[in-house]
Amino acid sequence: xxxxxxxxxxxxxxxxxxxxxxxxxxxxxxxxxxxxxxxxxxxxxxxxxxxxxxxxxxxxxxxxxxxxxxxxxxxxxxxxxxxxxxxxxxxxxxxxxxxxxxxxxxxxxxxxxxxxxxxxxxxxxxxxxxxxxxxxxxxxxxxxxxxxxxxxxxxxxxxxxxxxxxxxxxxxxxxxxxxxxxxxxxxxxxxxxxxxxxxxxxxxxxxxxxxxxxxxxxxxxxxxxxxxxxxxxxxxxxxxxxxxxxxxxxxxxxxxxxxxxxxxxxxxxxxxxxxxxxxxxxxxxxxxxxxxxxxxxxxxxxxxxxxxxxxxxxxxxxxxxxxxxxxxxxxxxxxxxxxxxxxxxxxxxxxxxxxxxxxxxxxxxxxxxxxxxxxxxxxxxxxxxxxxxxxxxxxxxxxxxxxxxxxxxxxxxxxxxxxxxxxxxxxxxxxxxxxxxxxxxxxxxxxxxxxxxxxxxxxxxxxxxxxx
Amino acid sequence: xxxxxxxxxxxxxxxxxxxxxxxxxxxxxxxxxxxxxxxxxxxxxxxxxxxxxxxxxxxxxxxxxxxxxxxxxxxxxxxxxxxxxxxxxxxxxxxxxxxxxxxxxxxxxxxxxxxxxxxxxxxxxxxxxxxxxxxxxxxxx
Numbered sequence: 001x002x003x004x005x006x007x008x009x010x011x012x013x014x015x016x017x018x019x020x021x022x023x024x025x026x027x028x029x030x031x032x033x034x035x036x037x038x039x040x041x042x043x044x045x046x047x048x049x050x051x052x053x054x055x056x057x058x059x060x061x062x063x064x065x066x067x068x069x070x071x072x073x074x075x076x077x078x079x080x081x082x083x084x085x086x087x088x089x090x091x092x093x094x095x096x097x098x099x100x101x102x103x104x105x106x107x108x109x110x111x112x113x114x115x116x117x118x119x120x121x122x123x124x125x126x127x128x129x130x131x132x133x134x135x136x137x138x139x140x141x142x143x144x145x146x147x148x149x150x151x152x153x154x155x156x157x158x159x160x161x162x163x164x165x166x167x168x169x170x171x172x173x174x175x176x177x178x179x180x181x182x183x184x185x186x187x188x189x190x191x192x193x194x195x196x197x198x199x200x201x202x203x204x205x206x207x208x209x210x211x212x213x214x215x216x217x218x219x220x221x222x223x224x225x226x227x228x229x230x231x232x233x234x235x236x237x238x239x240x241x242x243x244x245x246x247x248x249x250x251x252x253x254x255x256x257x258x259x260x261x262x263x264x265x266x267x268x269x270x271x272x273x274x275x276x277x278x279x280x281x282x283x284x285x286x287x288x289x290x291x292x293x294x295x296x297x298x299x300x301x302x303x304x305x306x307x308x309x310x311x312x313x314x315x316x317x318x319x320x321x322x323x324x325x326x327x328x329x330x331x332x333x334x335x336x337x338x339x340x341x342x343x344x345x346x347x348x349x350x351x352x353x354x355x356x357x358x359x360x361x362x363x364x365x366x367x368x369x370x371x372x373x374x375x376x377x378x379x380x381x382x383x384x385x386x387x388x389x390x391x392x393x394x395x396x397x398x399x400x401x402x403x404x405x406x407x408x409x410x411x412x413x414x415x416x417x418x419x420x421x422x423x424x425x426x427x428x429x430x431x432x433x434x435x436x437x438x439x440x441x442x443x444x445x446x447x448x449x450x451x452x453x454x455x456x457x458x459x460x461x462x463x464x465x466x467x468x
Numbered sequence: 469x470x471x472x473x474x475x476x477x478x479x480x481x482x483x484x485x486x487x488x489x490x491x492x493x494x495x496x497x498x499x500x501x502x503x504x505x506x507x508x509x510x511x512x513x514x515x516x517x518x519x520x521x522x523x524x525x526x527x528x529x530x531x532x533x534x535x536x537x538x539x540x541x542x543x544x545x546x547x548x549x550x551x552x553x554x555x556x557x558x559x560x561x562x563x564x565x566x567x568x569x570x571x572x573x574x575x576x577x578x579x580x581x582x583x584x585x586x587x588x589x590x591x592x593x594x595x596x597x598x599x600x601x602x603x604x605x606x607x608x609x
Contacts, residue, residue: 037542040573045566048576049542050531114578117526129525131539165475189518192508192598195538196500231475238478242485249489250496258603259536262503266601268496332603336537336545411605418606421544422573 003366006077008084013367014094015070016360020450022063022101023353027443029056034436038429047109054108054134060348061132062101067356068177068213069150072170074363075220076154080161085153093149100142104135126187130198133184140184147178165234166216166223169241173212180204192260203252207276207318210352211244214314217355218283221307221362227295236286243279251276257328258335266328273326277319280351287311300365300372302381306358309385313350321346321396333411338428339403346396357449364453374456384449391441398438402431507599519584520591527578534609536600542573545609550589550596552607558592559585
């Protein structure tokens, strides 16, 4: 007997496996970057820091997008109570996305970036060489094509089936994501204008449209694992995303303080981004509240842990670590320091990595024909959660310490007394070693998580045989 | 939450609130657009500055450096490097890379010709003049 309500949900499996593979690649490059902070010439000139960093961040974006798509393919048929419009299109788009992504990463690693740019039409329409948007033009066009095909597929599925709050919010988030990505093709020759529109992609993704996706996925996971009434969950979901967009849209202003835009953004950005933790705090309350009111004990306790972990760590990373440097008088000193790196890591992990892993952890057993993974595999997953989370915590505290010392030495003293950038970096080595330790901890947690997929089948079969 | 407050009501608040703030943001961005030419000294964006920005992008400089505080945090801020080091140092530095000092962070050699070195320096000179509300706090960036 199938554990899936709809056959076409199966396409999600490909996306989840692809996402986890790229996740591992992202972390391996992350460890290399951490080492290069301490031993500057490691792998130079074969993989210079800027190339490794581009691979690290681009893999993150691609695997999270893959995770969002897989989640949508799994969730939408169930919410709409109908088969996916075209499972074949979903499979084809997966392979196109994976191959385009792999070719892009190989291009970064094997071809000098300037040569890659010249060979891929960057002289016709220059879009490359801006942080996170480094992809060659054909890759950017490919992302748009894959996104349109994906949105067509799930939108038609929702249109022909039941329309729930979760699927509508998810659709709005995904359409918004695709729409904002179009600004990656906007690259005015005035750097100030370029930077402003660049944030339309970067900020309005992670502190805008992606929060809709996050909210919808959390709501779905909580309905499934707690059995709480939809009406209650829907109300929470709409309130959370209202606060997310009401604070997050004008919160964009916290990126406009010192890049050449008018001074009034310091007021707008400070006020609205100071409120940005609210929706994340509501997500934490939401998760605990629903679990308290649960109507069933779901056998997949690992998925429940990842879900609650996401609600808590998202608040700490995006909410708290965002707040510590978001007010403009504070940001004047912290802007572009290791504090920014600390916040970036914890926010992406807490909010987006964990929600995708929670979805995978919930859906994968069902895709493999059982309601939950065997107990031994679930125990490994829970160990993995704690090891990854503590590893990330060590990294983030180390980077925060590095940031505070950097600001103290390099930013606060006046001209003449302030220490130069590279001399300051030499003073931060203790924290960078600590960061490496945290990063290796994170990697081992991830390896435990990945191996949990291969554990416990035998025990289960033995039990079944004994029962028979 | 009280039972009088329905999910439809919550949904309508979401649509209304979002629409209001999207429009407000659009108005502010429109106003900001008018101010950008003066604040960024757009009249000083010469063809050399435009070419310099293209070199900046196609060598992925942002992958190590920050520019006006944005980018990677591995190498020094370059928004004010024109003030900190001056044009001759910038060009000599780029020609001398990598230093090859063992264990130290290495900058790649980009094989830029004299014209390209002039262009990137012009770009950094122009960037140095952008009104950044007095950021960074001191010349170390």
